[in-house]
Amino acid sequence: MVDDFSKRRVKSGIPGFDDLIGGGFPEESTVLITGSTGTGKTTFVAQYIYKGAEEHGEPGVLVTLEERAKDIRREMAQFGWNFKKYEKEGLIAIVDGVSAISGIPSEERFVLEDRINVDNFLRYIYRVVKAINAKRLAIDSIPSIAFRLQNEGDIRGVLLKLNTILLEMGVTTLLTTEAPDPKAGRISRYGIEEYISRGVVILDLQEKNIELKRYLLIRKMRGTKHSMRKYPFEITDRGVVVYPSGEIY
Numbered sequence: 001m002v003d004d005f006s007k008r009r010v011k012s013g014i015p016g017f018d019d020l021i022g023g024g025f026p027e028e029s030t031v032l033i034t035g036s037t038g039t040g041k042t043t044f045v046a047q048y049i050y051k052g053a054e055e056h057g058e059p060g061v062l063v064t065l066e067e068r069a070k071d072i073r074r075e076m077a078q079f080g081w082n083f084k085k086y087e088k089e090g091l092i093a094i095v096d097g098v099s100a101i102s103g104i105p106s107e108e109r110f111v112l113e114d115r116i117n118v119d120n121f122l123r124y125i126y127r128v129v130k131a132i133n134a135k136r137l138a139i140d141s142i143p144s145i146a147f148r149l150q151n152e153g154d155i156r157g158v159l160l161k162l163n164t165i166l167l168e169m170g171v172t173t174l175l176t177t178e179a180p181d182p183k184a185g186r187i188s189r190y191g192i193e194e195y196i197s198r199g200v201v202i203l204d205l206q207e208k209n210i211e212l213k214r215y216l217l218i219r220k221m222r223g224t225k226h227s228m229r230k231y232p233f234e235i236t237d238r239g240v241v242v243y244p245s246g247e248i249y
Protein backbone atom coordinates (compact mmCIF):
# COMPACT_ATOMS: atom_id res chain seq x y z
CA MET A 1 0.00 0.00 0.00
CA VAL A 2 1.27 3.44 -0.87
CA ASP A 3 1.24 5.87 2.01
CA ASP A 4 0.85 9.09 0.16
CA PHE A 5 0.58 12.20 2.29
CA SER A 6 -0.76 14.14 -0.66
CA LYS A 7 -3.68 11.80 -1.25
CA ARG A 8 -7.00 13.53 -1.77
CA ARG A 9 -9.18 13.63 1.29
CA VAL A 10 -12.75 12.49 1.63
CA LYS A 11 -14.80 14.63 4.00
CA SER A 12 -16.26 12.70 6.90
CA GLY A 13 -19.39 14.82 7.26
CA ILE A 14 -18.74 14.89 11.02
CA PRO A 15 -18.32 18.49 12.25
CA GLY A 16 -14.97 18.95 13.98
CA PHE A 17 -13.54 15.60 12.88
CA ASP A 18 -11.70 16.29 9.61
CA ASP A 19 -9.36 18.81 11.22
CA LEU A 20 -8.03 16.02 13.40
CA ILE A 21 -6.89 13.93 10.43
CA GLY A 22 -5.51 16.42 7.97
CA GLY A 23 -8.73 17.33 6.18
CA GLY A 24 -10.57 14.01 5.87
CA PHE A 25 -10.10 10.29 5.26
CA PRO A 26 -7.36 9.51 2.73
CA GLU A 27 -9.13 8.67 -0.51
CA GLU A 28 -9.61 4.95 -1.27
CA SER A 29 -8.66 3.89 2.23
CA THR A 30 -10.50 1.68 4.71
CA VAL A 31 -11.06 3.00 8.22
CA LEU A 32 -12.32 1.04 11.18
CA ILE A 33 -14.81 2.63 13.55
CA THR A 34 -14.67 0.63 16.74
CA GLY A 35 -16.35 0.88 20.13
CA SER A 36 -18.59 -0.96 22.54
CA THR A 37 -22.36 -1.00 22.33
CA GLY A 38 -24.15 2.34 22.14
CA THR A 39 -21.02 4.37 21.47
CA GLY A 40 -22.35 5.82 18.20
CA LYS A 41 -20.81 3.60 15.50
CA THR A 42 -23.95 3.28 13.39
CA THR A 43 -24.71 7.00 13.61
CA PHE A 44 -21.12 7.87 12.66
CA VAL A 45 -21.07 5.74 9.50
CA ALA A 46 -24.63 6.63 8.45
CA GLN A 47 -23.69 10.31 8.78
CA TYR A 48 -20.63 9.73 6.57
CA ILE A 49 -22.84 8.26 3.83
CA TYR A 50 -25.64 10.80 4.23
CA LYS A 51 -23.49 13.93 4.33
CA GLY A 52 -21.44 12.60 1.43
CA ALA A 53 -24.57 12.74 -0.69
CA GLU A 54 -26.07 15.90 0.80
CA GLU A 55 -22.98 18.09 1.03
CA HIS A 56 -20.65 16.69 -1.59
CA GLY A 57 -22.89 14.96 -4.13
CA GLU A 58 -20.83 11.78 -3.65
CA PRO A 59 -22.69 8.49 -4.08
CA GLY A 60 -22.50 6.09 -1.14
CA VAL A 61 -23.58 2.58 -0.16
CA LEU A 62 -24.58 1.68 3.40
CA VAL A 63 -24.63 -2.06 4.12
CA THR A 64 -26.66 -2.69 7.26
CA LEU A 65 -26.33 -6.12 8.84
CA GLU A 66 -27.64 -5.34 12.30
CA GLU A 67 -30.73 -3.23 11.73
CA ARG A 68 -33.28 -3.30 8.95
CA ALA A 69 -32.95 -0.57 6.35
CA LYS A 70 -36.29 0.89 7.35
CA ASP A 71 -35.26 1.08 11.01
CA ILE A 72 -32.07 2.89 10.04
CA ARG A 73 -34.04 5.39 7.94
CA ARG A 74 -36.43 6.01 10.82
CA GLU A 75 -33.68 6.43 13.43
CA MET A 76 -31.65 8.69 11.20
CA ALA A 77 -34.70 10.83 10.42
CA GLN A 78 -34.41 12.03 14.04
CA PHE A 79 -31.26 13.86 13.00
CA GLY A 80 -33.14 15.50 10.14
CA TRP A 81 -31.69 13.15 7.52
CA ASN A 82 -33.96 12.08 4.68
CA PHE A 83 -32.25 9.00 3.27
CA LYS A 84 -35.17 8.19 0.93
CA LYS A 85 -34.66 11.44 -0.94
CA TYR A 86 -31.09 10.54 -1.91
CA GLU A 87 -31.96 6.91 -2.53
CA LYS A 88 -34.50 8.09 -5.10
CA GLU A 89 -31.87 10.31 -6.68
CA GLY A 90 -29.51 7.32 -6.93
CA LEU A 91 -26.93 8.92 -4.62
CA ILE A 92 -27.45 6.49 -1.74
CA ALA A 93 -28.12 2.74 -1.71
CA ILE A 94 -28.91 0.92 1.52
CA VAL A 95 -28.26 -2.82 1.36
CA ASP A 96 -30.58 -4.56 3.80
CA GLY A 97 -28.80 -7.55 5.27
CA VAL A 98 -31.35 -8.20 8.00
CA SER A 99 -34.84 -8.57 6.55
CA ALA A 100 -34.13 -11.80 4.69
CA ILE A 101 -32.82 -13.65 7.78
CA SER A 102 -35.88 -12.71 9.76
CA GLY A 103 -37.99 -14.25 7.00
CA ILE A 104 -40.08 -11.11 6.57
CA PRO A 105 -40.82 -10.15 2.98
CA SER A 106 -38.93 -6.98 2.20
CA GLU A 107 -39.85 -4.13 -0.10
CA GLU A 108 -36.23 -3.06 -0.24
CA ARG A 109 -34.48 -2.70 -3.56
CA PHE A 110 -31.17 -4.13 -2.31
CA VAL A 111 -31.61 -7.17 -0.10
CA LEU A 112 -28.97 -9.71 0.89
CA GLU A 113 -30.07 -13.33 0.83
CA ASP A 114 -30.33 -14.98 4.23
CA ARG A 115 -27.52 -17.53 3.96
CA ILE A 116 -24.36 -15.61 3.40
CA ASN A 117 -22.08 -17.22 0.96
CA VAL A 118 -18.97 -15.12 1.22
CA ASP A 119 -18.29 -14.80 -2.47
CA ASN A 120 -21.90 -13.90 -3.23
CA PHE A 121 -21.92 -11.38 -0.42
CA LEU A 122 -18.81 -9.64 -1.70
CA ARG A 123 -19.99 -9.83 -5.30
CA TYR A 124 -23.32 -8.29 -4.32
CA ILE A 125 -21.66 -5.34 -2.59
CA TYR A 126 -19.43 -4.91 -5.62
CA ARG A 127 -22.48 -4.80 -7.91
CA VAL A 128 -24.32 -2.21 -5.80
CA VAL A 129 -21.21 -0.04 -5.56
CA LYS A 130 -20.85 -0.15 -9.34
CA ALA A 131 -24.59 0.39 -9.89
CA ILE A 132 -24.54 3.84 -8.29
CA ASN A 133 -20.87 4.52 -8.98
CA ALA A 134 -20.27 4.85 -5.25
CA LYS A 135 -17.26 6.69 -3.88
CA ARG A 136 -18.20 5.91 -0.27
CA LEU A 137 -19.04 2.63 1.42
CA ALA A 138 -19.95 1.73 4.99
CA ILE A 139 -20.42 -1.78 6.38
CA ASP A 140 -22.16 -2.06 9.76
CA SER A 141 -20.82 -4.40 11.15
CA ILE A 142 -17.96 -6.89 10.81
CA PRO A 143 -19.09 -9.13 13.72
CA SER A 144 -22.52 -9.45 12.13
CA ILE A 145 -20.89 -10.83 8.97
CA ALA A 146 -18.93 -13.29 11.09
CA PHE A 147 -21.97 -14.48 13.04
CA ARG A 148 -23.63 -15.47 9.83
CA LEU A 149 -20.76 -17.56 8.54
CA GLN A 150 -20.94 -21.26 9.21
CA ASN A 151 -17.53 -21.13 10.75
CA GLU A 152 -16.83 -17.87 12.52
CA GLY A 153 -13.13 -18.54 12.07
CA ASP A 154 -13.59 -17.94 8.34
CA ILE A 155 -13.90 -14.23 9.05
CA ARG A 156 -10.16 -13.78 8.49
CA GLY A 157 -10.44 -15.04 4.96
CA VAL A 158 -13.49 -12.88 4.36
CA LEU A 159 -11.74 -9.75 5.56
CA LEU A 160 -8.74 -10.40 3.37
CA LYS A 161 -10.97 -10.90 0.35
CA LEU A 162 -13.01 -7.85 1.29
CA ASN A 163 -9.81 -5.83 1.47
CA THR A 164 -8.83 -6.86 -2.06
CA ILE A 165 -12.25 -6.00 -3.42
CA LEU A 166 -12.29 -2.62 -1.68
CA LEU A 167 -8.95 -1.70 -3.20
CA GLU A 168 -10.21 -2.72 -6.61
CA MET A 169 -13.41 -0.70 -6.30
CA GLY A 170 -11.56 2.43 -5.26
CA VAL A 171 -14.10 3.36 -2.59
CA THR A 172 -13.34 5.02 0.74
CA THR A 173 -14.78 2.65 3.30
CA LEU A 174 -15.80 2.74 6.95
CA LEU A 175 -16.19 -0.61 8.72
CA THR A 176 -17.65 -0.93 12.20
CA THR A 177 -16.58 -3.48 14.77
CA GLU A 178 -16.75 -4.04 18.50
CA ALA A 179 -13.92 -3.15 20.84
CA PRO A 180 -14.00 -5.67 23.69
CA ASP A 181 -11.60 -3.69 25.83
CA PRO A 182 -9.90 -0.71 24.19
CA LYS A 183 -8.04 0.19 27.40
CA ALA A 184 -6.32 -3.19 27.39
CA GLY A 185 -5.35 -2.71 23.76
CA ARG A 186 -8.10 -4.96 22.39
CA ILE A 187 -9.55 -2.60 19.87
CA SER A 188 -11.34 -5.02 17.56
CA ARG A 189 -13.31 -8.18 17.97
CA TYR A 190 -11.21 -10.46 15.79
CA GLY A 191 -7.90 -8.67 16.11
CA ILE A 192 -7.50 -8.60 12.35
CA GLU A 193 -9.83 -5.76 11.36
CA GLU A 194 -7.21 -3.14 12.18
CA TYR A 195 -4.68 -4.76 9.85
CA ILE A 196 -6.83 -4.31 6.75
CA SER A 197 -7.62 -0.76 7.84
CA ARG A 198 -5.49 2.24 7.18
CA GLY A 199 -7.09 4.02 10.11
CA VAL A 200 -8.72 3.15 13.40
CA VAL A 201 -11.09 5.47 15.26
CA ILE A 202 -12.15 4.40 18.75
CA LEU A 203 -15.47 5.64 20.13
CA ASP A 204 -15.87 5.29 23.87
CA LEU A 205 -17.68 6.40 26.97
CA GLN A 206 -15.92 7.52 30.11
CA GLU A 207 -17.32 8.29 33.52
CA LYS A 208 -16.76 11.84 34.62
CA ASN A 209 -18.46 13.37 37.65
CA ILE A 210 -20.98 10.51 37.76
CA GLU A 211 -21.87 11.14 34.12
CA LEU A 212 -20.88 9.14 31.07
CA LYS A 213 -19.13 11.33 28.52
CA ARG A 214 -18.42 10.40 24.94
CA TYR A 215 -14.97 10.72 23.51
CA LEU A 216 -13.08 9.52 20.46
CA LEU A 217 -9.50 8.66 19.83
CA ILE A 218 -7.73 8.33 16.50
CA ARG A 219 -5.65 5.29 17.18
CA LYS A 220 -4.08 5.08 13.77
CA MET A 221 -4.28 6.88 10.40
CA ARG A 222 -1.46 5.79 8.14
CA GLY A 223 0.07 8.56 6.11
CA THR A 224 -1.55 11.22 8.27
CA LYS A 225 -0.31 13.26 11.16
CA HIS A 226 -2.78 13.06 13.99
CA SER A 227 -2.70 13.51 17.72
CA MET A 228 -3.26 10.68 20.17
CA ARG A 229 -5.41 12.61 22.58
CA LYS A 230 -9.03 11.89 23.35
CA TYR A 231 -11.53 14.33 21.94
CA PRO A 232 -14.97 14.86 23.41
CA PHE A 233 -17.93 14.34 21.08
CA GLU A 234 -21.69 14.34 21.37
CA ILE A 235 -24.62 12.85 19.56
CA THR A 236 -26.80 15.91 19.06
CA ASP A 237 -30.10 16.37 17.25
CA ARG A 238 -27.98 16.94 14.13
CA GLY A 239 -25.86 13.81 14.57
CA VAL A 240 -22.27 13.36 15.71
CA VAL A 241 -20.29 16.52 16.53
CA VAL A 242 -16.65 16.46 17.67
CA TYR A 243 -15.10 19.20 19.79
CA PRO A 244 -11.44 19.43 18.75
CA SER A 245 -10.61 22.08 21.30
CA GLY A 246 -12.73 20.56 24.04
CA GLU A 247 -11.50 19.61 27.45
CA ILE A 248 -8.72 17.02 27.41
CA TYR A 249 -9.62 13.73 29.03
Ligand SMILES: Nc1ncnc2c1ncn2[C@@H]1O[C@H](COP(=O)(O)OP(=O)(O)OP(=O)(O)O)[C@@H](O)[C@H]1O
Residues within 6 Å of the ligand: 035, 036, 037, 038, 039, 040, 041, 042, 043, 044, 066, 078, 079, 235, 236, 237
Ligand atom coordinates in the same frame (compact mmCIF):
# COMPACT_ATOMS: atom_id res chain seq x y z
N1 LIG B 1 -31.78 11.58 18.49
C1 LIG B 1 -30.77 11.40 19.30
N2 LIG B 1 -30.23 12.42 19.97
C2 LIG B 1 -29.19 12.24 20.80
N3 LIG B 1 -28.61 11.04 21.04
C3 LIG B 1 -29.12 9.99 20.39
C4 LIG B 1 -30.20 10.11 19.49
N4 LIG B 1 -30.46 8.89 19.01
C5 LIG B 1 -29.57 8.06 19.57
N5 LIG B 1 -28.78 8.71 20.41
C6 LIG B 1 -27.68 8.13 21.20
O1 LIG B 1 -26.92 7.31 20.35
C7 LIG B 1 -26.72 6.02 20.93
C8 LIG B 1 -26.75 4.91 19.90
O2 LIG B 1 -25.90 5.21 18.86
P1 LIG B 1 -25.60 4.11 17.75
O3 LIG B 1 -26.77 3.26 17.49
O4 LIG B 1 -25.00 4.85 16.62
O5 LIG B 1 -24.49 3.28 18.53
P2 LIG B 1 -23.81 1.91 18.12
O6 LIG B 1 -22.41 2.01 18.59
O7 LIG B 1 -24.06 1.64 16.70
O8 LIG B 1 -24.59 0.88 19.04
P3 LIG B 1 -24.85 -0.68 18.83
O9 LIG B 1 -23.74 -1.37 19.53
O10 LIG B 1 -26.16 -0.88 19.50
O11 LIG B 1 -24.90 -0.96 17.38
C9 LIG B 1 -27.88 5.85 21.85
O12 LIG B 1 -27.53 4.99 22.89
C10 LIG B 1 -28.15 7.25 22.32
O13 LIG B 1 -27.35 7.53 23.46
Ligand SMILES: [Mg+2]
Residues within 6 Å of the ligand: 041, 042, 043, 066, 140
Ligand atom coordinates in the same frame (compact mmCIF):
# COMPACT_ATOMS: atom_id res chain seq x y z
MG1 LIG C 1 -24.93 0.03 15.71
